[in-house]
Amino acid sequence: MPGFVLAGTVDVHSRCVALAGRGAPPAGTRSGDWATVDVPLLRTTVNHHLLALGLVFPTFYSSLSPDLRTEMTAVAAQADAAGLGVWAGDRTTKGATITGLSSITDDLVILPKLFRRLADYLRFTGGPSLACFPAYLFGGGDRFRILSQGPAAKTLTGLHHVIDVTDGTVRMTRPVTDLVFAEE
Incomplete structure (x- = not known):
C-alpha cells in the first residue's frame, strides 16, 4: 500500500516523531524534501484518524504549530465527548x-x-x-x-x-x- 511519512524530529530515545499517511505524498514532494503540514494535510494522516477514533492520547510539543494543535485538541475533545477508545x-x-x-x-x-x-x-x-x-x-x-x-x-x-x-x-x-x- 503506498504511503508517506512526514518526519519532524527524533526524540531523546531516537524515535522518529512523525505523521504517517496513505497514498501519494503531498503534491510536489519527494523523499527528503521539506513539506509544510497544514490542517487539511493533517486530516489525511493516520495520526488524525487514530485521534478521532479515540485510540491515542494527544501530547503536544513546542515544535507543533498552533493551528495543528488546535485541530488535534478539537478532534480529541470530540472523541472524549463520545466516550471513544481511551477516553471511555x-x-x-x-x-x-x-x-x-x-x-x-x-x-x-x-x-x-x-x-x-x-x-x-x-x-x-x-x-x-x-x-x-x-x-x-x-x-x-x-x-x-x-x-x-x-x-x-x-x-x-x-x-x-x-x-x-x-x-x-x-x-x-x-x-x-x-x-x-x-x-x-
Missing part, C-alpha cells in the same frame, strides 16, 4: 487509585507520559505508596508550558506542578491538551 476509561484527570504497578499496567487507562513516570517511580520504590511521587516528579526533567495561562506563560520543570496526589490517588490537574512540552 481515562482516569488521568479524574483520578487513578494506585495499588501497585499492576494497577497501571492491567487496570487503569492514563496518559502515557503519566504512566511512564508512575511505572518508573513504582519500580524504583518497590511499593504502592505515592507519598514521595511529587518529589520524584520535582526531580524529573519534564519541561512544559500551560496554554491556558497565555502566550507569556513561563516554562515549568517537573510534572509535580500539574499532579495532585491524595490518599493513594493520582490525577493531573490540567488536561493534556492544555500542556505543551519542550523537546529535550
Whole structure:
C-alpha cells in the first residue's frame, strides 16, 4: 500500500516523531524534501484518524504549530465527548487509585507520559505508596508550558506542578491538551 511519512524530529530515545499517511505524498514532494503540514494535510494522516477514533492520547510539543494543535485538541475533545477508545476509561484527570504497578499496567487507562513516570517511580520504590511521587516528579526533567495561562506563560520543570496526589490517588490537574512540552 503506498504511503508517506512526514518526519519532524527524533526524540531523546531516537524515535522518529512523525505523521504517517496513505497514498501519494503531498503534491510536489519527494523523499527528503521539506513539506509544510497544514490542517487539511493533517486530516489525511493516520495520526488524525487514530485521534478521532479515540485510540491515542494527544501530547503536544513546542515544535507543533498552533493551528495543528488546535485541530488535534478539537478532534480529541470530540472523541472524549463520545466516550471513544481511551477516553471511555481515562482516569488521568479524574483520578487513578494506585495499588501497585499492576494497577497501571492491567487496570487503569492514563496518559502515557503519566504512566511512564508512575511505572518508573513504582519500580524504583518497590511499593504502592505515592507519598514521595511529587518529589520524584520535582526531580524529573519534564519541561512544559500551560496554554491556558497565555502566550507569556513561563516554562515549568517537573510534572509535580500539574499532579495532585491524595490518599493513594493520582490525577493531573490540567488536561493534556492544555500542556505543551519542550523537546529535550
